[in-house]
Amino acid sequence: MGHLTNKLWAVVPAAGFGARMRSEIPKQYLSVLGKPVLVHTLERLASHPDLEGIVLALAEDDPYWPKEREQVDVAIPVTTVTGGAERCDSVMHALTALAGQASDNDWVMVHDAARPCVRNSDLRMLTETLRDHPIGGLLAVPVRDTMKRADYLGNVQETVDRAGLWHALTPQMFRIGVLRRALRGALDDGNQVTDEASAVEAAGLQPLLVPGHTDNFKITQPEDLALAAFYLQCQAAGQGRAALSGMDDGG
Numbered sequence: 001m002g003h004l005t006n007k008l009w010a011v012v013p014a015a016g017f018g019a020r021m022r023s024e025i026p027k028q029y030l031s032v033l034g035k036p037v038l039v040h041t042l043e044r045l046a047s048h049p050d051l052e053g054i055v056l057a058l059a060e061d062d063p064y065w066p067k068e069r070e071q072v073d074v075a076i077p078v079t080t081v082t083g084g085a086e087r088c089d090s091v092m093h094a095l096t097a098l099a100g101q102a103s104d105n106d107w108v109m110v111h112d113a114a115r116p117c118v119r120n121s122d123l124r125m126l127t128e129t130l131r132d133h134p135i136g137g138l139l140a141v142p143v144r145d146t147m148k149r150a151d152y153l154g155n156v157q158e159t160v161d162r163a164g165l166w167h168a169l170t171p172q173m174f175r176i177g178v179l180r181r182a183l184r185g186a187l188d189d190g191n192q193v194t195d196e197a198s199a200v201e202a203a204g205l206q207p208l209l210v211p212g213h214t215d216n217f218k219i220t221q222p223e224d225l226a227l228a229a230f231y232l233q234c235q236a237a238g239q240g241r242a243a244l245s246g247m248d249d250g251g
């Protein structure tokens with residue numbers, strides 16, 4: 001395992017309400033295989049051997065975290081900040097909190113609370129691939145279906161060439177200084193940024209796409225909980241098999 005020359009931090013935006021999930025409880029606190037989604041996510045991230053600490057952005061007066069934090073089994077510090085109106089505001093608050101302890105050249109991985117199934121091996125692939133990169137990049141998967149552009153009535157306007165099209169996943173990993181300046185610029189300009197990379201792109205820089213896997217999907221709708229449970233079980237079974245055969249596939 002190579003080590004990063006700069007420190008590595010994680011930011012986990014978890015201040016959303018999960019409207020599309022249509023549940024009483026925000027989706028990051030729904031249980032999958034006996035543990036809240038957020039706890040799975042934090043434990044996955046914390047398994048990266050180079051991670052220094054995690055900053056978690058929570059909704060104001062989040063009543064769930066105080067109970068959950070006791071059952072989170074991680075060896076690194078998890079600190080919390082209050083999130084903001086949009087995901088990018090939540091990330092910005094976390095970066096501001098990190099500024100005290102992290103240097104501008106350190107790395108930050110921003111990872112959605114709602115993506116508990118990211119593979120350990122994909123986390124390692126991301127950090128290994130980007131270790132000498134000046135800016136950063138993100139896990140992504142190539143689009144596999146034929147893509148259509150529709151008008152507002154749902155009629156097909158055109159078929160979009162899928163060559164070169166990717167789904168942007170998380171973690172999105174950037175030099176902290178680059179990301180803070182890019183997000184600040186996007187927020188000041190009133191740009192709607194739905195991921196870190198788009199803020200960095202708007203600043204004129206080119207993030208690198210690092211191929212990941214589709215099991216790292218974002219829990220969004222009710223039926224996604226069963227899919228997350230399925231992937232987590234498959235990954236645990238895969239790790240069990242690897243351990244028996246003395247191999248490390250990292251899950």
Ligand code: CTP
Nearest residue numbers: 013014015016017018019020085086087090113
């Ligand atoms: N998030 C956040 N702060 C916000 C909005 C979202 O920290 N103001 C977080 C969510 O908690 C989630 C991640 O950003 O972990 C990705 O956002 P999304 O999947 O859109 O979650 P929600 O906004 O909660 O869901 P929805 O859009 O269905 O309401």
Ligand code: MG
Nearest residue numbers: 016018019087
């Ligand atoms: Mg949202």
